Amino acid sequence: MNSYYFTEEHEMFRQSLRTFLEKEAFPHIDKWEEDRKTPKDIWKKMGEMGFLGLSYPEKYGGSGLDFFYDVVFNEELGRAGSAGFAITQQVVQYMSGPYILKYGTDALKDKYLPGIISGELISSIGITEPGAGSDVQNIKTKAIREGDYYIVNGAKTFITNGVYGDFIVTVVKTNPELGASGISLLIIDQDSEGISRRKLKKLGWHSSDTAELNFDNVKVPASNLIGEEGRGFFYLMNGLQLERICSMPAAITGMERALDLSIQYMSERQAFGKPISRFQVLRHRVAQLAAEVEALKAFTYHCCQMYADNIYDVKLCSMLKLLGSELSEKVATQCLQFYGGYGFMEEYPLARMYRDVRVGTIGGGSSEIMREILAKMIIDDKSFAAAKTDFKFAKKVEKKEPTMAMAGANGSAKESTTNGSVNDMDGLVSIIQNQASKAKALGNTLKFDFGGESLFIDGTGDSNQVSATNGEADCTVQLTMDDFQALVNGKLDPMSAFMSGKLKIDGDMSVAMKLQSLFG
Numbered sequence: 001m002n003s004y005y006f007t008e009e010h011e012m013f014r015q016s017l018r019t020f021l022e023k024e025a026f027p028h029i030d031k032w033e034e035d036r037k038t039p040k041d042i043w044k045k046m047g048e049m050g051f052l053g054l055s056y057p058e059k060y061g062g063s064g065l066d067f068f069y070d071v072v073f074n075e076e077l078g079r080a081g082s083a084g085f086a087i088t089q090q091v092v093q094y095m096s097g098p099y100i101l102k103y104g105t106d107a108l109k110d111k112y113l114p115g116i117i118s119g120e121l122i123s124s125i126g127i128t129e130p131g132a133g134s135d136v137q138n139i140k141t142k143a144i145r146e147g148d149y150y151i152v153n154g155a156k157t158f159i160t161n162g163v164y165g166d167f168i169v170t171v172v173k174t175n176p177e178l179g180a181s182g183i184s185l186l187i188i189d190q191d192s193e194g195i196s197r198r199k200l201k202k203l204g205w206h207s208s209d210t211a212e213l214n215f216d217n218v219k220v221p222a223s224n225l226i227g228e229e230g231r232g233f234f235y236l237m238n239g240l241q242l243e244r245i246c247s248m249p250a251a252i253t254g255m256e257r258a259l260d261l262s263i264q265y266m267s268e269r270q271a272f273g274k275p276i277s278r279f280q281v282l283r284h285r286v287a288q289l290a291a292e293v294e295a296l297k298a299f300t301y302h303c304c305q306m307y308a309d310n311i312y313d314v315k316l317c318s319m320l321k322l323l324g325s326e327l328s329e330k331v332a333t334q335c336l337q338f339y340g341g342y343g344f345m346e347e348y349p350l351a352r353m354y355r356d357v358r359v360g361t362i363g364g365g366s367s368e369i370m371r372e373i374l375a376k377m378i379i380d381d382k383s384f385a386a387a388k389t390d391f392k393f394a395k396k397v398e399k400k401e402p403t404m405a406m407a408g409a410n411g412s413a414k415e416s417t418t419n420g421s422v423n424d425m426d427g428l429v430s431i432i433q434n435q436a437s438k439a440k441a442l443g444n445t446l447k448f449d450f451g452g453e454s455l456f457i458d459g460t461g462d463s464n465q466v467s468a469t470n471g472e473a474d475c476t477v478q479l480t481m482d483d484f485q486a487l488v489n490g491k492l493d494p495m496s497a498f499m500s501g502k503l504k505i506d507g508d509m510s511v512a513m514k515l516q517s518l519f520g
Helices: 007-024 024-034 041-046 067-078 083-102 106-118 177-183 234-266 280-308 314-338 340-344 347-362 367-384 425-436 480-490 494-502 517-520
Strands: 123-126 141-145 149-160 169-174 183-189 194-197 210-221 445-449 456-460 466-469 477-478 503-509
Touching: 007 024, 007 041, 007 067, 024 083, 041 083, 041 106, 067 083, 067 234, 083 106, 083 123, 083 149, 083 169, 083 183, 083 234, 083 347, 141 169, 149 169, 149 183, 149 503, 169 234, 169 445, 177 183, 183 210, 183 234, 234 280, 234 314, 234 347, 280 314, 314 340, 314 347, 314 367, 340 347, 425 456, 425 466, 425 480, 480 494
Parallel strands: 123 169, 445 477
Antiparallel strands: 141 149, 149 210, 169 183, 194 210, 445 456, 456 466, 477 503
């Protein structure tokens, strides 16, 4: 499997990183766990060696490498036997830094990216609040614009790197009345006046710091806004998939390590005159766990390859996160059982793993949230999706109240079929042209793929131009005609469609986020 996804260069990088970690990090993990802190020096050393910012552009100090170098990076972090050690840079490189890289101004990129790539700066992502976790739309932290500054008030909790970090990519409400459309991302330097931090005591991840933060009239330059005001929720929905994917390679190697340690212990531990590795019930349990880990590994690589190819699949990413976090807990529990009473002792590695993996089914979207996302996509769509038919843009309407489905480009009623539908591509182009002409030019090309028929929007000029061509686009949105009709008629919000997986994105995610301007 490795040779299918990894080149010789990937493996050379792996060996170099592994050698470094075995010398500079792994011997100190136990002390860092006891100290409840990983010193910054280790990250600076990794930055000097070029192990950070692997897929970031070279102009900021990165290496500009493909995503499977990041897969290797996370796999090797997973061998540390300390999720607290691994999570520090996972948060920096994959959960906070990418928002600056993708959506930040040049000034923000120049200010913050070189530092996180060199290991000089540690960042965090501030989403969860005392009263809002998975329900991001209901966050309460406000950032109200006053001249050239935002005044921030509110609280965040369970923030990794929140004590010893340098800045926070913070999710705030810049317009509290607009719900999800009022959410923005703001960089807040942690030494700003008005921020108080409280270090939290955790069940696991001891070598990582986790904080509760309070913002009391914190003054933040308006220039620290990431991207556009009110677009933060869209940015998050894009970033959360990377968060879920990047944690899996480390989880896989962590599980492999647990099985290796357990097999070694079982071969040495005697019971009733023979090694416990000779007892069938234990042998079969190891075999079952190993099979499940190997299957998850293949699925992980598949999802990573899709991400590397700019294919954004909410359903598969949610499945991966659900299965991976649940299996990690299962492996830790059963491998600890192999050790018997010794597994309950802190000096044995399975005790730490058992503590560390427990948060996996909670953070980054709980298992319950993952199941609900999947249920909406699998059950609801199966129950209500229309049967496949020839191309048709159909909608039953009241004759006295013509809808967009019956209106031409000039807004007048358009001749329709007896059931009130437009069933030709020219009619569809006319309808969408009318809609797109009212919106600001996208600045990009966007294609809708209905599975055989395509609609192309060219927004590179002064206005959006719609045609039925099937050309290459900056972003391709795959969806059913039924869902597309719901978008046009305002029955389906682009954001909701995106979150539920009704829209599948191939290409530049930032272009897909502009759908709200067309159909919002």
